[in-house]
Amino acid sequence: MNKEIFINLSKSAIYKLWKPKLSTKRKHHFAYIFHTESLHNPKHFEMMLQFLQDYTQLTGKRALATLMSGAHPRIIAGMAEQKTSELLLVDRMQQIGRFADLGYHGHYAFVPEKFSDVTQQIKGVVFDLKKIEAQIEVELTWFKRNEISIGPYYSAGWWFQSPWLYPVLAKKGFQLDASISYSPWLRQINSYAWFKKNNIKSGEPVLIDGSILNIQNILGCHNTKYPDDFIRNANALWDHSEDVYNFMHSHDFDLHPEYTLNTLSSLKKQGAKFLDVKELLLLKEKAKSIDLPTP
Amino acid sequence: MKSATFSKTFYFRGNAIQIASGTNSTNNSLKKIEMAHASLNTISGFFAKNEKMIDPNSTIFAFEEAPTSKQFKFECMGNMVWGDLSRGAMFKILTLRGALIHKPHFISYLLRKLLLQHGIIRIEATLPQASPFLSLFSTIKKADAIQLEVPHNLSTYPLHFYL
Numbered sequence: 014m015n016k017e018i019f020i021n022l023s024k025s026a027i028y029k030l031w032k033p034k035l036s037t038k039r040k041h042h043f044a045y046i047f048h049t050e051s052l053h054n055p056k057h058f059e060m061m062l063q064f065l066q067d068y069t070q071l072t073g074k075r076a077l078a079t080l081m082s083g084a085h086p087r088i089i090a091g092m093a094e095q096k097t098s099e100l101l102l103v104d105r106m107q108q109i110g111r112f113a114d115l116g117y118h119g120h121y122a123f124v125p126e127k128f129s130d131v132t133q134q135i136k137g138v139v140f141d142l143k144k145i146e147a148q149i150e151v152e153l154t155w156f157k158r159n160e161i162s163i164g165p166y167y168s169a170g171w172w173f174q175s176p177w178l179y180p181v182l183a184k185k186g187f188q189l190d191a192s193i194s195y196s197p198w199l200r201q202i203n204s205y206a207w208f209k210k211n212n213i214k215s216g217e218p219v220l221i222d223g224s225i226l227n228i229q230n231i232l233g234c235h236n237t238k239y240p241d242d243f244i245r246n247a248n249a250l251w252d253h254s255e256d257v258y259n260f261m262h263s264h265d266f267d268l269h270p271e272y273t274l275n276t277l278s279s280l281k282k283q284g285a286k287f288l289d290v291k292e293l294l295l296l297k298e299k300a301k302s303i304d305l306p307t308p
Numbered sequence: 309m310k311s312a313t314f315s316k317t318f319y320f321r322g323n324a325i326q327i328a329s330g331t332n333s334t335n336n337s338l339k340k341i342e343m344a345h346a347s348l349n350t351i352s353g354f355f356a357k358n359e360k361m362i363d364p365n366s367t368i369f370a371f372e373e374a375p376t377s378k379q380f381k382f383e384c385m386g387n388m389v390w391g392d393l394s395r396g397a398m399f400k401i402l403t404l405r406g407a408l409i410h411k412p413h414f415i416s417y418l419l420r421k422l423l424l425q426h427g428i429i430r431i432e433a434t435l436p437q438a439s440p441f442l443s444l445f446s447t448i449k450k451a452d453a454i455q456l457e458v459p460h461n462l463s464t465y466p467l468h469f470y471l
Binding site for chain 1: 411
């Protein structure tokens with residue numbers, strides 16, 4: 014038997030007997046974040062635009078779309094492949110900006126032109142802050158030149174995040190970060206170990222170094238038709254009974270609108286609240302505050 | 309030396325299957341790896357704080373040697389290993405030359421996949437004594453000279469660990 018059919022059959026049988034539910038002990042707050050990396054592709058753009066409207070209709074809130082700029086070698090290569098001009102890309106970003114708040118999504122490499130070489134990609138514990146800073150500067154300048162208003166919201170590419178990146182982000186004016194996750198599939202050992210050391214719970218908002226608010230990403234939300242999968246995996250990560258604030262993410266190229274909306278409406282039925290980024294920023298006052306680690 | 313290792317290969321394969329079924333010892337070793345890597349973080353944080361330039365080739369922190377085009381490469385779940393594959397009539401042996409590890413808790417999954425997908429029966433690696441990956445290897449062969457630092461060239465460190 015096909016493996017996928019077997020998994021689907023067994024899941025539907027199990028979930029009929031045992032349905033995972035959000036705990037009633039705590040309040041669940043979610044915000045939706047897009048890691049937007051494929052706007053040069055018209056199919057992905059149209060799908061995302063439609064989804065953003067459906068999301069607002071369902072939840073009454075705006076999603077956050079973090080963008081990669083047209084100055085990034087990966088986007089330049091994608092534009093050449095899809096024969097998309099820079100003007101068209103800018104136009105698409107502005108259209109996205111009508112339905113979502115915009116932020117910045119940073120993918121870094123030691124040599125940016127060799128971004129597709131795995132050994133050059135900055136993903137883990139070894140990185141070069143000067144190169145990262147230079148790349149952020151180039152990309153933010155591109156956004157300014159093309160009059161795309163990027164808000165102070167940041168999400169990391171390849172889930173790279175480090176305590177030492179926060180001062181750089183603060184210098185660039187960022188206020189909200191969505192790069193840290195406790196999920197084993199997403200977490201980055203550098204920042205995860207630092208959070209664990211400071212006894213940060215899963216889903217707890219954190220004010221880092223008095224400047225940037227971190228809201229953790231819980232899971233991706235796109236690839237299964239069972240909302241129970243999302244709830245089951247998320248429940249395993251929330252190992253306490255306090256209120257949780259989490260982002261859930263998807264990319265524009267791997268979005269499955271039907272499954273995602275299904276999951277979102279299921280969460281809404283179970284009493285989850287949805288927030289937009291401005292509401293999340295208000296958490297700054299009550300968030301737990303931590304300092305950078307001493308080397 | 310060769311004949312001695314060959315006679316042990318079936319025994320090693322038994323170990324590989326044990327890992328695939330997720331025994332307690334594997335789970336414990338995963339915890340150890342994660343803990344050990346948590347302590348490595350402060351090292352890289354130290355480098356960054358002091359603004360020391362890091363050479364692109366030094367992205368490999370477990371054991372260092374940049375991959376060449378002829379070498380066997382395998383990537384899985386954000387981790388990548390490369391090395392020399394020696395093919396026999398009945399078996400393949402992979403000698404690891406380097407690794408890029410971003411998600412240390414998935415490294416045993418990578419090795420397991422490597423064993424199952426590519427029909428490799430044994431993986432060899434030369435590691436420093438302090439390496440957090442030691443717990444992944446079932447048979448450890450010690451050399452007289454023990455070097456605690458991360459090696460720059462594998463061939464200069466005579467420690468051999470067999471899976």
